[in-house]
Amino acid sequence: MTTPDGITVRQARARDEPALAAIEATSWSPMSGFPSVIERDRQRSRVFFSDENPPGIHLVAEMAGTVVGYIRLKPPSPLPENAHVLLIAGIAVQRAARRHGVAGRLIAAAQEYAAAHRAEKLSLRVLGTNQPAIALYESVGFEREGVLRREFRIDGGYVDDVLMAMHLPTSTLRES
Secondary structure (H helix, E strand, O other): OEOOOOEEEEEOOHHHHHHHHHHHHHHOOOOOOOHHHHHHHHHOOOOOOOOOOOHHHEEEEEEOOEEEEEEEEEOOOOOHHHOOEEEEEEEEEOHHHOOOOHHHHHHHHHHHHHHHOOOOEEEEEEEOOOHHHHHHHHHOOOEEEEEEEEEEEEOOEEEEEEEEEEEOOOOOOOOO
16 A cells, blocks of 8 residues: 555565665664674675565565565564564664655554454564664554663663553453
8 A cells, every 4th residue: 555655565575585685784783783683684695584584574665666664573472372462573764765754654554464463462672772763663652661671782881672562452352
């Protein structure tokens, strides 16, 4: 579906891999990601999809027919007791496409995807140093559910892991 701002969001396809790998390679910094993962990803060939992260769990955003971002949605655990939750396990937007509503549109599409898959909650984890991402998540309705203080040590300093979630409307009340 294309929105009035020209952003189209759709399910990822295998042929999107080079574009998504390029976005992944340029989107992360020590403020928003882990240096060990960033370095590992730089050393491997431009592989984006894997058995753990197949095309089917990704939504991609396009502007003027060009892939400019993605969001990865997966169960937070294999437990059936946790099946009502979807985890945003990654979101990235090409630098040139930032501040054009792409991330917000990806999150809105994730809400639609979650509803279609009967999820009641979207959750995510974000580094406390990534204030732009935290502000974006709060602006679209995510709330902080917890903070793991000093959870990571990045570039010689401690970084909090902020847990955030958005509870989605359900059409019927379910028993607790």
